[in-house]
Amino acid sequence: MTAVNLRTAYGEALVRLGRKDWRVMALEADLGKSTQSVMFQAEFPDRYFQMGIAEQDMTSTAAGMALAGMIPFVHTFAIFATGRAYDQLRNSICVPNLNVRICGSSAGLSDFGDGKTHQSIEDVALMRAIPHMSVVCPADSIECEKMMECLLDWEGPVYIRINRNDLPFVTPPDEPYHIGKVTQLRDGRHVAIFAAGVMVSIALEAAKTLEAEGISARVVNVSTIKPLDRDAIVRYAAGVEAIVTAEEHSLIGGLGSAVMEALRSVAHAPVEFVGVPDTFGVSAEGYDGLMARYGLTPATVVKTAKALLKRT
Amino acid sequence: MKLEPAERMTVSETTVARVRERARLIRRSALEMIVKAGNGHPGGDMSSADILAALYFGVLRFDPKKPLDPGRDRFVMSKGHCSGAFYSALAMAGFFPEADLASYMKPLSKLNAHPCSAYLPGVETSTGPLGHGMPVAVGMAIAAQIDNAPYRVFVLTGDGEQQEGSNWEAGMTAGHRKLSNLTLIIDRNRLQQGARTEDTVGLEPLADKWRAFGWDVEEIDGHDHAQLLRVLAAPATPRHKPLCVIANTTKGRGVSFMCDQAKWHHGVPDAAQFATAMKELEA
Numbered sequence: 001m002t003a004v005n006l007r008t009a010y011g012e013a014l015v016r017l018g019r020k021d022w023r024v025m026a027l028e029a030d031l032g033k034s035t036q037s038v039m040f041q042a043e044f045p046d047r048y049f050q051m052g053i054a055e056q057d058m059t060s061t062a063a064g065m066a067l068a069g070m071i072p073f074v075h076t077f078a079i080f081a082t083g084r085a086y087d088q089l090r091n092s093i094c095v096p097n098l099n100v101r102i103c104g105s106s107a108g109l110s111d112f113g114d115g116k117t118h119q120s121i122e123d124v125a126l127m128r129a130i131p132h133m134s135v136v137c138p139a140d141s142i143e144c145e146k147m148m149e150c151l152l153d154w155e156g157p158v159y160i161r162i163n164r165n166d167l168p169f170v171t172p173p174d175e176p177y178h179i180g181k182v183t184q185l186r187d188g189r190h191v192a193i194f195a196a197g198v199m200v201s202i203a204l205e206a207a208k209t210l211e212a213e214g215i216s217a218r219v220v221n222v223s224t225i226k227p228l229d230r231d232a233i234v235r236y237a238a239g240v241e242a243i244v245t246a247e248e249h250s251l252i253g254g255l256g257s258a259v260m261e262a263l264r265s266v267a268h269a270p271v272e273f274v275g276v277p278d279t280f281g282v283s284a285e286g287y288d289g290l291m292a293r294y295g296l297t298p299a300t301v302v303k304t305a306k307a308l309l310k311r312t
Numbered sequence: 313m314k315l316e317p318a319e320r321m322t323v324s325e326t327t328v329a330r331v332r333e334r335a336r337l338i339r340r341s342a343l344e345m346i347v348k349a350g351n352g353h354p355g356g357d358m359s360s361a362d363i364l365a366a367l368y369f370g371v372l373r374f375d376p377k378k379p380l381d382p383g384r385d386r387f388v389m390s391k392g393h394c395s396g397a398f399y400s401a402l403a404m405a406g407f408f409p410e411a412d413l414a415s416y417m418k419p420l421s422k423l424n425a426h427p428c429s430a431y432l433p434g435v436e437t438s439t440g441p442l443g444h445g446m447p448v449a450v451g452m453a454i455a456a457q458i459d460n461a462p463y464r465v466f467v468l469t470g471d472g473e474q475q476e477g478s479n480w481e482a483g484m485t486a487g488h489r490k491l492s493n494l495t496l497i498i499d500r501n502r503l504q505q506g507a508r509t510e511d512t513v514g515l516e517p518l519a520d521k522w523r524a525f526g527w528d529v530e531e532i533d534g535h536d537h538a539q540l541l542r543v544l545a546a547p548a549t550p551r552h553k554p555l556c557v558i559a560n561t562t563k564g565r566g567v568s569f570m571c572d573q574a575k576w577h578h579g580v581p582d583a584a585q586f587a588t589a590m591k592e593l594e595a
Binding site: 049 | 382386428430436438440441449451452453454456458459477478481482484485
């Protein structure tokens with residue numbers, strides 16, 4: 001049975017990949033209990049590499065293992081994976097286009113307690129900008145499991161954005177998945193909401209509220225932020241009067257920017273972004289409270305859609 | 313696949329003579345490339361030429377016709393800016409035609425200023441940004457252990473490059489894991505781009521540092537071909553630690569006016585200088 005908790009689902013999926021393919025290796029920078037790479041360690045101690053608190057070293061070491069034909073998964077918090085080891089990701093892994101999988105765990109605001117130094121709200125922007133890098137962000141554990149299955153055959157590096165919290169199931173369990181897929185979870189004619197990760201379930205909640213107010217909302221799950229299926233974005237952005245993007249990320253450089261890049265040469269309805277303003281996070285007592293602080297709520301999505309539709 | 317060209321146990325006069333001649337040709341080739349390209353790093357090319365010659369013509373087991381053969385020894389050129397000498401060694405070793413060297417740094421040339429694995433056979437991975445080669449080589453050495461494969465991994469860094477902390481993180485990992493299949497060679501020419509290493513951020517006592525990190529250390533004359541061959545071609549098996557070879561070299565070695573001059577880290581000889589250099593590098 002699929003775990004509700006995203007990092008648990010990730011850990012279990014990694015073990016399944018390990019059983020399926022001996023090339024799967026796991027590297028960890030002393031956060032195994034948080035990233036749940038400990039599950040892999042328990043079953044495959046010989047293919048688990050505790051690299052210590054040295055994210056840069058872990059990242060380049062994974063490059064060396066990939067050059068020898070392995071599929072290394074590196075694990076640490078998203079902020080360290082993408083920030084501390086950015087140069088290693090770029091130059092050791094992405095320049096030679098190696099099959100390394102980077103698990104950015106405790107992504108977004110989900111490490112609510114540790115504050116601004118540990119919350120990653122700019123990771124998608126950083127990863128998206130590196131040539132060869134793919135960026136995926138599951139909306140729930142079901143999708144996370146399917147994504148992981150795709151990572152055995154996908155050519156080139158992949159950044160997987162994993163939150164530490166539980167997420168409601170929102171994606172259809174029986175539908176096949178492939179990296180690059182953009183899925184409409186709900187159709188609507190007034191507003192299209194493009195969302196990623198935790199914001200997908202929040203967008204679906206917002207759609208219900210909007211429906212009660214006579215506004216029909218389309219909800220699109222953009223779980224592959226790069227390579228972005230531009231045709232799908234253009235298709236789902238068509239025929240509505242307003243477009244909203246929703247992400248647990250800075251308003252600069254994330255999903256909203258990616259959607260606008262996709263729409264840049266076509267006529268489209270007015271667009272507004274829901275995301276974290278250009279600021280660092282803060283320590284909080286709980287995840288929901290922190291999300292609310294930055295307006296990452298169904299109510300904000302509703303308000304944003306109505307404002308664009310001039311239905312306030 | 314002919315994987316045993318190197319006399320690993322004993323260093324014969326023939327091998328030493330071959331390496332000496334190749335080193336001379338690498339120096340000449342690198343200077344020709346730099347003059348043609350109007351760009352390059354002659355100081356480091358000259359200081360590392362003997363190390364590269366020893367590796368490609370006396371130590372590494374490889375088949376240039378099968379550059380990705382899983383059993384090959386790996387060499388990571390971490391000081392990727394010394395591509396003039398590196399490309400010359402690769403071409404002479406048969407990985408690509410020597411005629412291609414003329415395209416060095418030309419637009420769209422496979423011979424990028426810094427080596428790119430997507431472009432050229434024999435380049436194990438793309439290098440240039442300093443401090444990347446060591447941890448990548450450590451990953452390769454770990455992979456060899458996982459696969460129980462007998463190949464060895466060599467990595468060449470500059471000495472100034474040792475200021476990058478990534479070397480020391482990787483050094484800790486290699487020491488901790490006792491990666492006896494890994495050899496780090498430091499081109500210890502004592503000059504970095506701007507000044508002497510010891511006047512920039514001092515490295516000494518370098519050998520003691522690597523020993524403290526759990527490595528065996530050999531300090532040699534990095535221009536003595538017999539010493540290079542003896543130390544680098546010695547079998548890894550009796551050792552239980554990774555090996556650091558501090559190859560004491562002279563920046564610009566082989567060209568009198570370039571010797572031990574920081575200004576020749578990056579630079580192009582003019583016509584008269586080039587003629588002088590080539591004359592000095594005659595057999």
